[in-house]
Amino acid sequence: MQSLTVALIGANGQIGNFILHELLASREAQFHVLAFIRPNSQLKYRGPQENVTVHDTDISKVTADSLAPYFRGADVVVSAVGAELLSRQNVLQDAAAIADVRRFYPSEFGMHSVLRMRTEEATLIHPTWAQKMKCLDEAMKHPAVVSGRMSYTVIGCSDSFDAPGEILLCPWEDPNAMEYNMYAVGDANAKMDFTSMRTTAAYLVASICRPEISENRFLAFSGDFISIAEVADLLRSHSGKKVSVHEIPWEQAEDIIRNPSLAPPELVKASNFPVDFLIALRHVQGSGTMWRAPGQTHNSLFPNVKHQSVVEYFSYLFGKLGDSGP
Ligand SMILES: NC(=O)c1ccc[n+]([C@@H]2O[C@H](COP(=O)([O-])OP(=O)(O)OC[C@H]3O[C@@H](n4cnc5c(N)ncnc54)[C@H](OP(=O)(O)O)[C@@H]3O)[C@@H](O)[C@H]2O)c1
Numbered sequence: 001m002q003s004l005t006v007a008l009i010g011a012n013g014q015i016g017n018f019i020l021h022e023l024l025a026s027r028e029a030q031f032h033v034l035a036f037i038r039p040n041s042q043l044k045y046r047g048p049q050e051n052v053t054v055h056d057t058d059i060s061k062v063t064a065d066s067l068a069p070y071f072r073g074a075d076v077v078v079s080a081v082g083a084e085l086l087s088r089q090n091v092l093q094d095a096a097a098i099a100d101v102r103r104f105y106p107s108e109f110g111m112h113s114v115l116r117m118r119t120e121e122a123t124l125i126h127p128t129w130a131q132k133m134k135c136l137d138e139a140m141k142h143p144a145v146v147s148g149r150m151s152y153t154v155i156g157c158s159d160s161f162d163a164p165g166e167i168l169l170c171p172w173e174d175p176n177a178m179e180y181n182m183y184a185v186g187d188a189n190a191k192m193d194f195t196s197m198r199t200t201a202a203y204l205v206a207s208i209c210r211p212e213i214s215e216n217r218f219l220a221f222s223g224d225f226i227s228i229a230e231v232a233d234l235l236r237s238h239s240g241k242k243v244s245v246h247e248i249p250w251e252q253a254e255d256i257i258r259n260p261s262l263a264p265p266e267l268v269k270a271s272n273f274p275v276d277f278l279i280a281l282r283h284v285q286g287s288g289t290m291w292r293a294p295g296q297t298h299n300s301l302f303p304n305v306k307h308q309s310v311v312e313y314f315s316y317l318f319g320k321l322g323d324s325g326p
Contacts, residue, residue, distance in 0.1 A: 004030070004032070004076065005075050006023055006074065006075065006077075006078055007033075007034040007036065007076070007078070008035055009036045010079070010081045012041060012044045013080050014165070015080050015197050015200070017044050019201040020043075022201040022205045023205055024052070032051050033051060035054050036055045036057055038056065059081070064094035070095075072099045074101050075102060077092060077096040086135050090138055097144035101150065103151055103153060104153075105155065106136055106139035106140075108155055109160075111156060111220075113125075113289065114284075117254055118186070118250040124280070126277055128277045140152050153214040153215070155203060155219055157193075157220070157223065159193070160195050160200070162198055162313060169278065177241070180235055181243075182228055183267065184245055184248065184285070185286040188228045189229045194226050194231070195222065195223030196307065200221050206302035210302070213302075221305075224308075224310050225291060226310055228282075229245060234311055235314065238318040250283075253286075256279045257279055260274065260275050267279075
């Protein structure tokens with residue numbers, strides 16, 4: 001079994017913590033994880049710690065030179081930073097280059113989209129996606145990549161249905177909910193890609209284990225192809241609780257995107273994301289364009305990683321099968 005060292009930035013984050021767990025559970029390689037978390041916080045991992053070194057480091061304050069010694073000896077650096085730290089990702093990659101790390105994974109784990117307005121002749125790229133696109137471009141064109149000293153792997157997916165704590169987008173994640181409210185824009189029956197974060201993390205780990213396949217590639221991992229109305233039906237049948245789908249009209253959604261202060265109070269601060277981003281996301285999903293065409297996904301490169309469907313996840317979550325979860 002190969003032995004690999006991975007520096008993971010954001011190891012307590014939504015996607016980062018799934019990546020941490022998948023690395024340490026891998027049967028394909030023996031991983032040692034350099035887990036970077038916020039100062040004075042505890043690593044969210046209950047298993048044996050002998051293959052983990054925790055660094056509680058304020059990433060907003062480090063320089064590439066001060067961080068590089070911590071990356072020395074790592075085979076891979078994985079950036080799982082969120083919006084708060086995304087503008088610092090170049091520092092992480094610079095540090096990886098100084099430390100001679102051969103592979104960098106920028107924080108992607110999504111699908112940026114162009115929003116085509118319905119009420120005016122206009123298209124829009126939401127600032128959250130614009131920032132992701134900029135940082136991704138910079139990572140793939142980093143001088144160390146261009147010179148061949150480092151390579152990159154990008155893992156794309158779609159909106160995720162198992163994002164911990166994201167109870168507006170994934171209301172089933174609230175263990176205390178008496179009933180569920182789901183929000184769609186325009187058309188709740190439009191189909192979209194809907195991925196599991198856990199299996200996306202497993203896919204990333206599989207790609208680390210086969211560096212020759214994943215070198216300098218954007219690998220998209222697709223999940224379920226399903227509509228919000230279908231998810232609501234599954235949620236109803238699995239939870240036995242009341243599920244309401246609120247279909248926000250295109251006009252109202254676009255007013256909120258232009259002026260987020262118009263958002264209904266129940267949508268504000270209920271998510272880690274700004275409300276206009278949530279509405280933009282649901283707008284693209286309602287438009288029926290948030291999925292990847294045949295040939296644009298790469299699940300088959302790592303066939304041992306099976307994507308999880310919403311029905312499998314709900315079966316696990318609501319305890320009916322009990323064996324398809326993490
Ligand atoms: N596909 C999807 O549905 C989906 C959903 C969410 C995110 N994403 C993508 O996944 C990527 C990661 O997002 P995320 O939501 O997982 O991020 P996140 O949960 O915000 O995780 C970021 C981690 O960074 C830590 N952190 C923040 N500031 C720090 C600092 N100054 N120093 C050290 N650590 C710090 C946070 O610590 P604390 O835990 O202590 O706050 C957190 O654990 C992004 O590219 C995002 O766009 C995709």
